[in-house]
Amino acid sequence: MNPKISDFGMARMFGIDQTEGNTKRIVGTYGYMAPEYAMEGLYSIKSDVFSFGVLLLEILSGRKNSGFHLTKFAPSLLAYAWSLWNEGKGLELMDPSLKDSCAANEFMRYVHIGLLCVQEDAYNRPTMSSVVHMLKSETISLSQPE
Template identity: 60%
Template sequence: MNPKISDFGMARIFTHNELEENTSRIVGTRGYMSPEYIIEGTFSIKSDVYSFGVLMLEIISGRKNNRLYKEDRVLNLVGYAWELWNEGGGLELMDPNLGDSCIKDQFLRCILVALLCVEENAADRPTMSDVISMLTSESMELAMPTKPAFYTERNVATAAIAR
């Protein structure tokens, strides 16, 4: 329950009329960097949204993103949250330290918002002002997320054979 925040705020490098920028050198912490930044070197105002979504999943689950969460395949926290959500088991993601102090509907809403933040396509991610509205207005209708970036369904045994 002690998140460490870094690499946020890179969107401040933009002027008011820019939506994205190409960088010549990629810097950041693996697991928090958006796919468009890692793959193309393109950083946009939605890159920080991706990082925030990962951080939010870490906070509500009490788990780190850089660990593997399935023995039979490579699955980070984002992928693990996605699978639990799709299987209707989102509450299994809850940090045990939250216990009875957590309101289940609010917890599930936090997972949904976090999964919207880690959408693979940057254009599909909400803005940070939309994220705040989603978290503070329970009456706001939320879209359903699609498969997040860096989700892998690859079987570890199959991957070992392929090498």
């Protein structure tokens, strides 16, 4: 996997003082779209947070997100990550290539941040500035993802 990070593009849809909106023309890649945008065309400053969370979980796991739901072959990355987290097995998400270079507590913190970003309810997601602070500081306490 060769991750490529770029602008997710939702910010271009906003006016200067606008923090949310609605569109009937939904564009993008479904595995990275916030559910409220993919299903209802609702976008906000939290839509890119969701996309970033998907990307973070992909980097940590070495797996690509296939969408929102289970397929008949395998769960989506998000469903798999949530399942492992809820079972207390978050370390099982780790990409084998990270095992020798990443401390378990650091990895779990990043998974925690990723899950905060992909919470279903946009209201519960952090802002990107909060995500940056969480990633830069090991002392900032993290809320429980829902």
